Each structure stands twice: as C-alpha cells, then as structure tokens.
Amino acid sequence: LNFFMRDDALDEMDMYPYPDVKLDYFHAPQTSVSHEKVLEHIEGQMEGDSPLAFGFHPNAEIGFRTDQSEQLCLSIMELSPSSGGGGGEGDAKQTVAEGLLQDILENHREAKFDIENVLSLLDEPGPYHTVFLQECELMNGLIDTMLSTLEELDLGFKGELTMGEGMEALQDALFLDRVPGVWAK
Numbered sequence: 001l002n003f004f005m006r007d008d009a010l011d012e013m014d015m016y017p018y019p020d021v022k023l024d025y026f027h028a029p030q031t032s033v034s035h036e037k038v039l040e041h042i043e044g045q046m047e048g049d050s051p052l053a054f055g056f057h058p059n060a061e062i063g064f065r066t067d068q069s070e071q072l073c074l075s076i077m078e079l080s081p082s083s084g085g086g087g088g089e090g091d092a093k094q095t096v097a098e099g100l101l102q103d104i105l106e107n108h109r110e111a112k113f114d115i116e117n118v119l120s121l122l123d124e125p126g127p128y129h130t131v132f133l134q135e136c137e138l139m140n141g142l143i144d145t146m147l148s149t150l151e152e153l154d155l156g157f158k159g160e161l162t163m164g165e166g167m168e169a170l171q172d173a174l175f176l177d178r179v180p181g182v183w184a185k
Contacts, residue, residue, distance in 0.1 A: 108147070142183065
C-alpha cells in the first residue's frame with residue numbers, strides 16, 4: 001500500500017510495482033496537462049488488462065484464454081442442434097458416440113486388475129501396497145461401471161432398450177468427448 005500511496009503516483013509513476021518485464025505502456029498520466037490529454041493518455045496508453053495488474057505472472061493470461069476458448073467451443077457444441085428435421089445431425093451424433101462406445105468396449109473389456117494374483121506375489125503387504133490395492137479395486141469398480149453403462153447404451157442404439165435420460169447423457173458426453181457424470185462419481 002505504501003507503494004501506491006505517495007506523491008510519485010501523481011507524476012508518471014510505473015503503475016505495476018514489481019513487474020518481471022518492464023512495461024513501458026502503463027504509466028500514470030501527467031496531472032499538469034488538460035483533462036483531454038489525460039483521457040487521450042488513458043485511451044492510447046492503457047491498452048487491455050495485464051496479468052501483472054492482478055499480481056499474476058505474464059503467462060497467466062495464456063492459460064485463462066485457453067480455458068475460455070475451450071469453454072466457448074464446448075458451449076457451441078452443446079448448443080448445436082442434436083436432432084433436426086432431417087435427422088442428419090442426430091444420426092451423426094449417434095455414429096460418433098457408437099464409434100467411441102465400440103472402441104472402449106474392445107480395448108477395455110478385459111482390462112481388470114487381478115487383485116488376488118497381486119496379493120499372492122507380495123510377501124508382506126506394506127502401506128504402499130495397501131494403497132495400491134485399494135486403487136486397483138476402485139479402478140475395477142470404475143471399469144465395471146463403464147462397461148455396464150456402455151453395454152446398456154449399445155442395447156439402446158440397437159433398439160433393444162428404450163433410450164432413457166441417463167443413456168442420452170452418456171451419448172452426449174461421448175459425442176462431446178467428455179467424461180460422463182456417471183463415471184466421475
């Protein structure tokens with residue numbers, strides 16, 4: 001606070017106290033000039049927000065803009081029509097989801113950890129082994145959930161089950177390349 005509360009603040013002082021890179025464009029305007037000159041200085045010299053103004057590293061804006069772009073693209077994809085009068089978009093959505101579904105089922109159907117086999121290989125299980133085995137059990141539960149929901153969705157695609165709200169949410173998540181909510185629990 002002492003940095004900003006001094007007489008130099010009224011006389012072209014650098015407004016960022018500790019920048020890694022010296023910024024030449026953000027100085028306080030001269031107060032001895034006219035009001036129009038001060039407004040002209042604000043319009044011409046104070047361009048945009050810099051992460052330094054908020055105490056962040058200059059590269060922080062890159063992450064922020066990347067996240068913003070991803071959110072924008074996801075919002076556009078969510079707002080795109082999921083089923084039109086011609087049915088073309090709905091079919092494409094189902095095709096994409098079905099392709100991912102088949103790929104996951106092919107690659108991960110047999111991807112379970114054999115906990116009994118791991119236990120038989122251990123002489124004396126220590127705390128790290130216990131945590132590892134707990135994580136294996138959690139992963140087996142996740143794989144079971146994934147396979148059961150995907151098999152249910154596959155039956156829905158084939159017409160053997162009625163597509164419910166959960167199945168449509170799973171289809172939407174697969175289409176948007178997101179982790180379905182039921183898997184995240």
